Amino acid sequence: MSDSLTITPEAVAAAVQDALAAFTAAEDTAALKAARAAHAAEASPLAKLNASLRSVAPENKAEFGKLVGQARGEVNRAFTEREEQLAQAETAARLEAERIDITAVASRTRVGARHPLTLLQEQISDIFVGMGWEIAEGPELEHEWFNFDSLNFDVDHPARQMQDTFFVDPVERHLVMRTHTSPVQMRTMLERDVPIYALCPGRVYRTDEFDATHLPVFSQFEGIVVDKGITMAHLKGTLDHAAKVLFGPEAKTRFRTNYFPFTEPSAELDLWHPTFKGGARWIEWGGCGMINPNVLRAAGLDPEVYSGFAFGMGIERTLMFRSDVQDMRDMAEGDVRFSEQFGMVV
Numbered sequence: 482m483s484d485s486l487t488i489t490p491e492a493v494a495a496a497v498q499d500a501l502a503a504f505t506a507a508e509d510t511a512a513l514k515a516a517r518a519a520h521a522a523e524a525s526p527l528a529k530l531n532a533s534l535r536s537v538a539p540e541n542k543a544e545f546g547k548l549v550g551q552a553r554g555e556v557n558r559a560f561t562e563r564e565e566q567l568a569q570a571e572t573a574a575r576l577e578a579e580r581i582d583i584t585a586v587a588s589r590t591r592v593g594a595r596h597p598l599t600l601l602q603e604q605i606s607d608i609f610v611g612m613g614w615e616i617a618e619g620p621e622l623e624h625e626w627f628n629f630d631s632l633n634f635d636v637d638h639p640a641r642q643m644q645d646t647f648f649v650d651p652v653e654r655h656l657v658m659r660t661h662t663s664p665v666q667m668r669t670m671l672e673r674d675v676p677i678y679a680l681c682p683g684r685v686y687r688t689d690e691f692d693a694t695h696l697p698v699f700s701q702f703e704g705i706v707v708d709k710g711i712t713m714a715h716l717k718g719t720l721d722h723a724a725k726v727l728f729g730p731e732a733k734t735r736f737r738t739n740y741f742p743f744t745e746p747s748a749e750l751d752l753w754h755p756t757f758k759g760g761a762r763w764i765e766w767g768g769c770g771m772i773n774p775n776v777l778r779a780a781g782l783d784p785e786v787y788s789g790f791a792f793g794m795g796i797e798r799t800l801m802f803r804s805d806v807q808d809m810r811d812m813a814e815g816d817v818r819f820s821e822q823f824g825m826v827v
């Protein structure tokens with residue numbers, strides 16, 4: 482191929498057409514670069530036409546110069562345009578190819594579980610329901626009569642003092658946050674017919690410190706039985722059974738004499754805890770006794786015909802020595818890391 486071509490409008494137009502067709506046909510930047518080398522670089526027909534300008538007659542120089550110049554401009558623009566198109570298409574293809582699905586099915590709400598205190602309360606309730614008992618309930622905002630008077634507390638009994646009991650304004654209404662679950666004894670006797678076999682788990686309130694072994698709001702479970710011929714042996718057998726279910730077959734209970742206004746005789750209840758962390762030992766668990774005849778009378782029952790027993794224990798305390806919890810405040814503060822140790826039972 483000679484270094485120069487004869488410049489004619491047809492030859493220029495053909496060179497341009499060939500170049501544009503080659504650019505359009507190029508499907509990637511590499512092919513486009515090859516097309517440019519063939520149609521716009523040195524040794525391309527267009528470059529040769531350009532070189533031929535030198536040998537054009539002077540009177541035609543301007544006209545042919547313009548013709549070739551426009552042709553080169555057009556080819557360059559077409560190249561740039563195609564180059565941009567291909568670059569965009571290649572970027573899009575790469576983005577599509579490298580796409581990572583960063584969406585994942587996330588559950589925003591963590592699955593909850595019940596609090597260990599609730600679980601223990603239900604476990605205790607189940608023991609008694611399993612013996613045919615009913616679950617009884619009473620209000621946490623209680624009348625002073627149910628909380629104290631009907632249970633044979635003297636008017637000046639120390640438990641009534643401001644330092645133990647949350648009295649609720651206005652004081653003339655005699656409302657207190659119940660200091661124990663024992664008022665449910667009286668409510669149960671008034672609401673139900675004898676015989677009564679009932680367990681009342683629930684929240685109670687005292688003006689106690691918030692420390693490792695006290696909470697001003699805590700929970701108890703209260704048992705009450707009223708029937709004909711009930712003796713302290715029934716009480717002992719019932720408590721021993723509950724102790725064994727909760728603490729294993731080696732567990733048992735013992736009574737120590739004590740005084741409660743609403744029971745006579747009354748006993749402090751100790752539990753033999755066979756698997757206690759620091760070694761098997763007796764642990765003070767709660768109070769119990771035979772229902773005081775005055776309490777039966779206040780409920781309209783004849784103590785000559787009916788007798789009964791009652792007991793009351795703290796659930797936080799029970800959880801403490803059953804599951805080796807060192808600080809009772811952990812049970813109140815709601816940190817899931819505490820609850821999780823007991824398993825996520827729903």
Ligand code: DAH
Nearest residue numbers: 661744768769770791792793
């Ligand atoms: N109510 C008592 C307390 O909170 C515990 C108690 C003692 C309950 C003797 C009873 C009982 O039913 O018979 O300290």
